[in-house]
Amino acid sequence: MAERIIMLVCSFMCSVPFWIISSFNKDSITPISFWSGGEAELKTKLKNIKEYNYEMASLYRKCAIAFSISGICSCIHPIIGIVLLGLEVTIGIVLVYKKYKSILN
Secondary structure, three states, X not given: OHHHXXXXXXXXXXXXHHHHHHHHOOOOOOOOOOOOOOHHXXXXXXXXXXXXXXXXXXXXXXXXXXXXXXXXHHHHOHHXXXXXXXHHHHXXXXXXXXXXXXXXX
C-alpha cells in the first residue's frame, strides 16, 4: 500500500507545476516557453502572444492531466502507474514537442 501512496504523491508533485503554469500564465504578456528561458527569443518570433499562451496553457494542462491520471492509476495497481509514467516521459515528450512546434508555427 505504501508504494501506491508514494507513486500517487510523486505523480501529483509532477503535475502541480504544469497546473500552475497552465492556470497563471495563460493571460500573461510574456510568452510561455517550452523549456527553461527563451522568452526574449520568443517575443521576436511570435505575432500573437495571447493566442500562443492560450495554446501552451492548454498543452501544459494536458500534461498535468496525464501525470494525474498515472498517479490515480498507480493507486489501482503500481505496475499500471509505472507503465503510464514510462509512456509519459518517453512517447509523451515527443508528442508534446511536436505540438509545441506546431503551436510555434
